[in-house]
Structure formats: C-alpha cells, structure tokens
Amino acid sequence: MGVVGGGQLAxxxxxxxxxxxxxxxxxxxxxxxxxxxAATAVGDYTDLETVRAFARDVDVLTFDHEHVPQAVLRALVADGVQVHPGPDALQYAQDKLRMRERLGKLGIPMPDWARVENAEQLDDFIAEHGGRAVVKTARGGYDGKGVRVVTAAAQVEEWFLALDQDGGPDAGALLAEELVDFRRELSQLVARRPSGDVTLWPVVESIQKDGVCAEVIAPALGSAGKVAEMAAQIGTTIAAELGVTGVLAVELFETTDERILVNELAMRPHNTGHWTIDGSTTSQFEQHLRAVLDLPFGATGHRDPWSVMVNILGGPVEKSLDEATTLAMADHPAAKIHLYGKEPRPGRKIGHVTTGGEELDEVVFQARAAAAFFQD
Amino acid sequence: MGVVGGGQLAxxxxxxxxxxxxxxxxxxxxxxxxxxxAATAVGDYTDLETVRAFARDVDVLTFDHEHVPQAVLRALVADGVQVHPGPDALQYAQDKLRMRERLGKLGIPMPDWARVENAEQLDDFIAEHGGRAVVKTARGGYDGKGVRVVTAAAQVEEWFLALDQDGGPDAGALLAEELVDFRRELSQLVARRPSGDVTLWPVVESIQKDGVCAEVIAPALGSAGKVAEMAAQIGTTIAAELGVTGVLAVELFETTDERILVNELAMRPHNTGHWTIDGSTTSQFEQHLRAVLDLPFGATGHRDPWSVMVNILGGPVEKSLDEATTLAMADHPAAKIHLYGKEPRPGRKIGHVTTGGEELDEVVFQARAAAAFFQD
Known part of the structure; x- marks a missing residue:
C-alpha cells in the first residue's frame, strides 16, 4: 500500500x-x-511524475491528506493505478462548494449556504441570516484555517481579491454559510470498500477549541436513539452516493432544535476517530487499510463503555517532551499516549491521549490530566 | 531504540x-x-564490530532473541552502551544449566534435574526417574529443538558427541530433567525496569503442540487464587534476583499434585504474551519498550474477561495467504489477525489470531476457526 503524504495519519x-x-x-x-x-520516497505530491514513480511499485494508493490535485489523480487512474478514495469522490472533500452543491442534490440536511462571488452577494447573505455568516474558502482550508465568522463582507476582502488571481475552474467564489445555533458537534465515522460494503462506528461528540478538535467523547452522550440513527443514515448515504472508498468522517452540528446538519467532510482517517485505536475492536486506520485493499471489514464495537481522546498540542512548556511523557505515564498508567514524532510548536498537534472505562467523569478526567502534562 | 534481530518479535x-x-x-x-x-542495518549479530557499529547511533539496545554472544554483549557494556536485558541476566536465558543452578540457589521450585557429562550419568538419572528423562542441550534450543524425551542415553548419542567438539566454557554437559507429570502449562509474564519496578500480567495457560506453543488462554482457568499467587511470586523473584530488564516470560508446569515448577525462561517478549497486544491495556511489546527505556509501566489489566491466542503455522494449504486472510476476516470480523510478513513453510510460525470476550467457549472457537483458514 502506498500513502501519499507523510503526516501523522500516514x-x-x-x-x-x-x-x-x-x-x-x-x-x-x-x-x-x-x-x-515508512517513507520510501520524498517529493512533491502535486507533481505528476513524482507521484507516478511512487505509484509504480504499489498495489493501491491512498492518502494522508486530500490535497493531491485532481489532474494528478485522474492521470494515475488513467495509468491503471488503484486510487482510494478516487478523484470522483475526493473532489467533494477538496472543494467545499462542490460538496454543498452535491449534498444539496442528495437532500442531506445542511446549514443554509450560498456561493458568493463578490462582496455584494456576501453582504446580502449576511443580511438574510441575522447579520452574521461563516465564510469559507472553497479549497485548502483545514483546522480552522480558511474559515471566518464575519458581520460584513469587508472582513474577508483579501479572500475575494485572491479569488480573482486564482483563475482555476472553481475560482471566483467563496462559500457563505449560516452561523448554526448548535448544541454540540458530532462526528460520524464511516468506512466503505470498493465492493460497496459500508461499516460505521457509533457517532461521537467532538469538542473544538479555536477551530481545532480538542477532545472527543465516544460514544456521544445520549446518542443511542434518534441522533445516532440520523447520523448513521447521513454517513451511509454520503459514503455510498459519493463513492467514497476508505474512511469518511462526516462532521455534524446537532442544533438546539434537534436537527443534524452536515458541517464538513473528510475522506481519510480523522482526528475524531483517533479514539478507535484503543477504544474500538477495529481502529479507523486498520479499517482504512482493509477498505482500500478491499478486504472484509473488522468489527467496530466499543471496547469500553466510554472512550475519551484529548489532543496534545505543542505549547509553552517548561519541560521537554521526554519529561512530559515520563510524568504523564507515571501518573496515568492506563492512559494510551500517542506521539507523532513531531517537534512541539505552539498549537501544533503533536499527539493525543486516549482513555477508556465505565465512568465517564473518571475517563474524561484521566485523559485531560495526562494530556495536561504536555501543555503546562 | 535499537533491536538486534529482525524476526517477528522485533x-x-x-x-x-x-x-x-x-x-x-x-x-x-x-x-x-x-x-x-525498521531495519537500518543487515549483518551478523555474533560479530562485535557489526553490532558495535549498529549500537553507535542508538540510546538503548535490546533484542529479538537471546543469541547474541556474551563476549559481544560484555564488550558493548564496556563501550558504555545501554544493553537491556544485560549480559549478567541474559546468561541465564542463554544457558539452561546455568539457569537451573541459579534458580536452585534461589530456592525456586523446579523439576528434578542434573548436569550430565556422559551417557553413564544420563542412564543413572533415567534409572532414578522412572526410566525416562527430558534431555536438553544447554544452549541454542527453542520451540522444541534441542529437547528430547528419552528412555536411554543412546537416544541423544550425537548430542554427547557434539559436546566433545564444542570446547566452550559450558561445553561438556547436557541438562537432564525429570519428565514432570503436569496437569497443564502456564506462563507468567513479567516486566522489570532498570530502576527496579516490576509489573506482571495475570498468569496464562499455554497449550503446546509438538513442543511449540499453539494456543494461549488468558487468564489461566481457575487461576484467581493460589496458582496465580505462586506464579506471580516466582516471576517477580526471578526478574529481581537475575536483574532482568525488559520482558521476562517464565514457562511453568502445574503438576497433578498442585505444585508450580519452572520449565523455561525467556528474556524478551514471548509467544505466550502475544494476546496482550489486543487483550491487555498495555501489550508486552509496549511494556518491553517502556522497560528498556526506563519509562513508567503501563497498566496490565485484561481488556476482556477472556482472551485466546492461536498461532498461525504454515502448512500444506490449498489457498494463498491473501485468500486465507480474506476468508478469515470475512467470517471473523472481531478476530485480530496478525501476520509476520513471512513466507509460509510447513510448521513455521507466520502469524497469530487473538479473540476476546465474555464466554470462553465462544472466544476459543472464534480464534481456532479464524486460524484454521490458514492451515486447511
């Protein structure tokens, strides 16, 4: 299996x-x-010949991220390379405007949204939505980048200017969305094989800080009934209709009036699924491998009644990573500590901690306390 | 961390x-x-300069096996290399006669044994032990190799002849042991840090076929009381007294008269501990890393009431490894299938399957059924 991209997901x-x-x-x-x-090659994933040379010796190609250009992906498919997820599916993870258009046709519940090509259109949208909107660049955003809450189009003036200079087929527009009055954020993780099988993990709750996933509680509290059913239905429909192969994460808003709306899609293992490494019979990473290799899926049940994952972000820390690790291990022998081999920088995700158990308060406490050693 | 040896334990x-x-x-x-x-070097582990060059760029050296010669180990220690387990401990895993002598001094319960230098001494031992004995070469045996049940010294004639040609400090003798009337075989897995901390997993039952571990049931049935206490006491004593650093496996006989006797020692992660990857909060491999790096230990509790591991041996199989894997995965989605990247050959360990759950009969059935796809 070949993986394009050398980050923590790979x-x-x-x-x-x-x-x-x-x-x-x-x-x-x-x-x-x-x-x-596992790196056998170092190079630019936007360069067709680089990716083509890498793909020559693998049976299946998959990804650490969604940034490989469509032109490269389509050339590889034309070469006969097995690419999972394929370009037809990936386009919807690469371009938020296309994603909104497509999900709209499928009748998937979403926040109100509009394609806005200029400041006037955006100001109109803001006026129609209570004086505020979330504006997103169609492409290239992640972890809160390329996302801004605004009260006037002037606040994203430079994004409109950049659009004019872009010139690509999807250039010329930003995505405006209503600011949803949500109760909490959920994430539905799904995996789908090329042969069509779909499997799901129970829906989880994700707690964001500054636009970045900070904490995940699995399963989401009170999710046994209607919420889980709606999330599962949405995840299954998107995976099947978009032809996703591999893991798909559907980030959801649960609104105060008990609707489930799709916020974002990611077609790869996702931060909201890291808890599955320790908390599920089959992790999202193992399932992604099984999916892209078209092997039968593993079971996705919880190993503990509750699992909690807390991200470890780099920060202004007095102690070294080794010291923090030693202290966290000493105080929390049952916590699963994961480090990504990255140099700590403020705000950079350098690892995560997962805990599991029967009492949610204790499980949350242990995960937060272990992760805190890396940030204090 | 540097590991000498490129097998499945590494x-x-x-x-x-x-x-x-x-x-x-x-x-x-x-x-x-x-x-x-993870191989960054290929070479002969009996050659000091090869191992020395490899050790130069690592902080800690550990092992996939126990076969690195004492002279090499002691030279590395003299160089200042952190070697875990160290040569003082490893000698007892490398030489069964030394092990018996040392455990005898510690008062550890063992089968009757004797150092036999010639056929006469062995025949005397056989006569004193009901007409049978287990004969072992002091060094180099594993998985049933170098072990023979005999009724007369003539049946290991070639081993005595080989001794005469050996000439090393421990040459000149075989180990004779009484054939123990045992009810079952147990294994006590222990880990010890250089700083002295010791941790244990619950004692497990190991079922051997043709001298090779075939199946492990964790925990051992009915082991909550005295048996577990005795096994834990023996394991802790051996780890501490022999100065083991890293994982230690103590293979035990439970006799029909309810004694616990030490059969073999292994100073490394061990086949009887493979179930810990999926069945314990901390696997033996993670604990070995923590031990040799002198990091605090992880928790060793069971994740399921029962875990069962069944080895996958190469055999005369109609189907390819890929086909067998696909069939096993399809029928047993909750089974954890582990493959070692080895070409199947008859009798060769090429992987294992672990299952877990609340009902032992179901857990055993699933593990055996999944493994059977690789052997039929």
Whole structure:
C-alpha cells in the first residue's frame, strides 16, 4: 500500500499495516516527517511524475491528506493505478462548494449556504441570516484555517481579491454559510470498500477549541436513539452516493432544535476517530487499510463503555517532551499516549491521549490530566 | 531504540514504538525479514564490530532473541552502551544449566534435574526417574529443538558427541530433567525496569503442540487464587534476583499434585504474551519498550474477561495467504489477525489470531476457526 503524504495519519497507518502483514510505503513531503519510518520516497505530491514513480511499485494508493490535485489523480487512474478514495469522490472533500452543491442534490440536511462571488452577494447573505455568516474558502482550508465568522463582507476582502488571481475552474467564489445555533458537534465515522460494503462506528461528540478538535467523547452522550440513527443514515448515504472508498468522517452540528446538519467532510482517517485505536475492536486506520485493499471489514464495537481522546498540542512548556511523557505515564498508567514524532510548536498537534472505562467523569478526567502534562 | 534481530518479535515492537514516538532501528540477519520496515542495518549479530557499529547511533539496545554472544554483549557494556536485558541476566536465558543452578540457589521450585557429562550419568538419572528423562542441550534450543524425551542415553548419542567438539566454557554437559507429570502449562509474564519496578500480567495457560506453543488462554482457568499467587511470586523473584530488564516470560508446569515448577525462561517478549497486544491495556511489546527505556509501566489489566491466542503455522494449504486472510476476516470480523510478513513453510510460525470476550467457549472457537483458514 502506498500513502501519499507523510503526516501523522500516514504514521498511524503503520501499526495496522505491520499487524496485518501489509507492506506500507509513504511518499513524504520532506525528510523526517511523522511517517518517516515508512517513507520510501520524498517529493512533491502535486507533481505528476513524482507521484507516478511512487505509484509504480504499489498495489493501491491512498492518502494522508486530500490535497493531491485532481489532474494528478485522474492521470494515475488513467495509468491503471488503484486510487482510494478516487478523484470522483475526493473532489467533494477538496472543494467545499462542490460538496454543498452535491449534498444539496442528495437532500442531506445542511446549514443554509450560498456561493458568493463578490462582496455584494456576501453582504446580502449576511443580511438574510441575522447579520452574521461563516465564510469559507472553497479549497485548502483545514483546522480552522480558511474559515471566518464575519458581520460584513469587508472582513474577508483579501479572500475575494485572491479569488480573482486564482483563475482555476472553481475560482471566483467563496462559500457563505449560516452561523448554526448548535448544541454540540458530532462526528460520524464511516468506512466503505470498493465492493460497496459500508461499516460505521457509533457517532461521537467532538469538542473544538479555536477551530481545532480538542477532545472527543465516544460514544456521544445520549446518542443511542434518534441522533445516532440520523447520523448513521447521513454517513451511509454520503459514503455510498459519493463513492467514497476508505474512511469518511462526516462532521455534524446537532442544533438546539434537534436537527443534524452536515458541517464538513473528510475522506481519510480523522482526528475524531483517533479514539478507535484503543477504544474500538477495529481502529479507523486498520479499517482504512482493509477498505482500500478491499478486504472484509473488522468489527467496530466499543471496547469500553466510554472512550475519551484529548489532543496534545505543542505549547509553552517548561519541560521537554521526554519529561512530559515520563510524568504523564507515571501518573496515568492506563492512559494510551500517542506521539507523532513531531517537534512541539505552539498549537501544533503533536499527539493525543486516549482513555477508556465505565465512568465517564473518571475517563474524561484521566485523559485531560495526562494530556495536561504536555501543555503546562 | 535499537533491536538486534529482525524476526517477528522485533516486528511487533514497531507498532508501540510508532505510538509512543520512539524511533526504532533494527539490525536484521538478512534482507526481507519480518522487521524489515525498521531495519537500518543487515549483518551478523555474533560479530562485535557489526553490532558495535549498529549500537553507535542508538540510546538503548535490546533484542529479538537471546543469541547474541556474551563476549559481544560484555564488550558493548564496556563501550558504555545501554544493553537491556544485560549480559549478567541474559546468561541465564542463554544457558539452561546455568539457569537451573541459579534458580536452585534461589530456592525456586523446579523439576528434578542434573548436569550430565556422559551417557553413564544420563542412564543413572533415567534409572532414578522412572526410566525416562527430558534431555536438553544447554544452549541454542527453542520451540522444541534441542529437547528430547528419552528412555536411554543412546537416544541423544550425537548430542554427547557434539559436546566433545564444542570446547566452550559450558561445553561438556547436557541438562537432564525429570519428565514432570503436569496437569497443564502456564506462563507468567513479567516486566522489570532498570530502576527496579516490576509489573506482571495475570498468569496464562499455554497449550503446546509438538513442543511449540499453539494456543494461549488468558487468564489461566481457575487461576484467581493460589496458582496465580505462586506464579506471580516466582516471576517477580526471578526478574529481581537475575536483574532482568525488559520482558521476562517464565514457562511453568502445574503438576497433578498442585505444585508450580519452572520449565523455561525467556528474556524478551514471548509467544505466550502475544494476546496482550489486543487483550491487555498495555501489550508486552509496549511494556518491553517502556522497560528498556526506563519509562513508567503501563497498566496490565485484561481488556476482556477472556482472551485466546492461536498461532498461525504454515502448512500444506490449498489457498494463498491473501485468500486465507480474506476468508478469515470475512467470517471473523472481531478476530485480530496478525501476520509476520513471512513466507509460509510447513510448521513455521507466520502469524497469530487473538479473540476476546465474555464466554470462553465462544472466544476459543472464534480464534481456532479464524486460524484454521490458514492451515486447511
């Protein structure tokens, strides 16, 4: 299996590849990245010849991220390379305007949205939605980047200016969305095989800080009934209708009036699924491998009644990473500590902690306390 | 961390190294071995300069096997290399006669045994023990090799002849042991840090076929009381008194008259501990890493009431490894299938399956049924 991109998602595919006897190779952006252990090539994933050379010796190509250009993906498919997820599906994860248009046709519940090509259109949208809107660049955003809450079009003036200079087929527009009055954020993780099988993990609750996933509670509280059913239905429909192969994360808003709305899609293992490494019979990374290799799916049940994942972000820390790790391990022997082999920088995701157990308050406390050693 | 030896034990250290952010390097015996993904060097582990060159760039040296010669180990220690387990401990795993002598001094319960230097001494031992004995070469045996049940010294004639040609400090003798009338075989897995901390997993039952571990049931049935206490006491004593650093497996006989006797020692992760990857909060491989890096230990509780591991041996199989994997996955979605990246050969350990759950009969059935796809 070849993975384009050498970040932590590629890194976390290594353990299940080792366990399942799958040979894994990574095309990394640079030396010394998170997935360096499996990196057999270093190069630019936007360059067709680089990716083509890497793909020559693998049976299946998959991804650490969604940024490989459509032109490259389509050339690889034309070469006969097995690409999962394929370009037809990936376009909806690469372009938020296309995603909104497509989900709209499928009748998937979403926030109100509009394609806005200029300041006038955006100001109209803001006026129609209580004086506020969420504005997103169609492409290239992640972890809160390319997303802004505004009360006037002037607040994203430079994004409109950049559009004019872009010139691509989808250039010329931003995505405006209503600011949803949500109770909480949920995430529905799904995996789909090329042969069509779909499997799901129970819907989880994701707690964001500054636009970045900070904490995940699995399963989402009180999710046994209607909420879980709606989330599962939405996830299954999107995976099947968009032809996703591999893991799909559907980020959802649960509104105060008890609707479930699709916020974002990610067609790869996702931060809201890291808890599955320790908390589910089959992790999202193992399932992604099984999916892209078209192997039968593993069971997705919870191993503990509750699992909690807390991200470890780099910050202004007095102690070294080794010292923090030692202290966290000493105080929290049952916490599963995951580090991505990255140098800590303020706000950078460098790892995560997962805990599991029967009492949610204790499970949350242990995960937060273990992660805190890396931030204090 | 540097690992000498590129077999499946080194391979199974890769996932926890990846999870914990530990850089792992392997000195493999050849290209294409199980741990090839982490192999940064290929060479002869009996050659001091080869091992010395490998050790130069690692902080801690540990092992996939116990076969690195004492002279090499002691030279590395003299160089200042952190070697875990160290040569003082490893000698008892390398030489069964030394092990018996040392455990005898510690008062550890063992089968009757004797150092036999010639056929007469062995025949005397056989006569004193009901006409049968187990004869073992002091060194180099594993998985039933170097072990023979005999009724007369003539049945190991070639071993005595080989002794005469050996000439090393421990040459000149075989180990004779009484054939123990045992009810079952147990294994006590222990880990010890250089700083002295010791941790244990619950004692397990190991079912051998043709001298090779075939199946492990964790915990051992009916082991909550005295048996578990005795096994834990023996394991802790041996780890501490022999100064073991890393994982230690103590293979035990439970006799029909309810004694616990030490059969063998292994100073490394062990086949009877593979169930811990899926069945314990901390696997033996993660704990071995924590031990040799002198990090605080992880919790060793069971994740399921019962875990069962069944080895996958190569055999005369109609289908390919890929076909067998696909069939096993399809029928047993909750089974954890582990493959070592080895070409199947009759009798060769190429992987294992672990299952877990609340009903032992179901857990055993699932593990055996999944493994059977690889052997039929």
């Amino acid at each position: 890194r976390m595919m290594i353990p299940p590849a080792v366990e399942l006897g799958v040979e894994i190779r990574v095309l990394a952006e640079a030396e010394g990245m998170s997935a360096a252990l | 391979r199974m250290m890769i996932p926890p190294a990846v999870e914990l952010g530990v850089e792992i390097r392997v000195l493999a015996e050849a290209e294409g071995m199980s741990a090839a993904l």
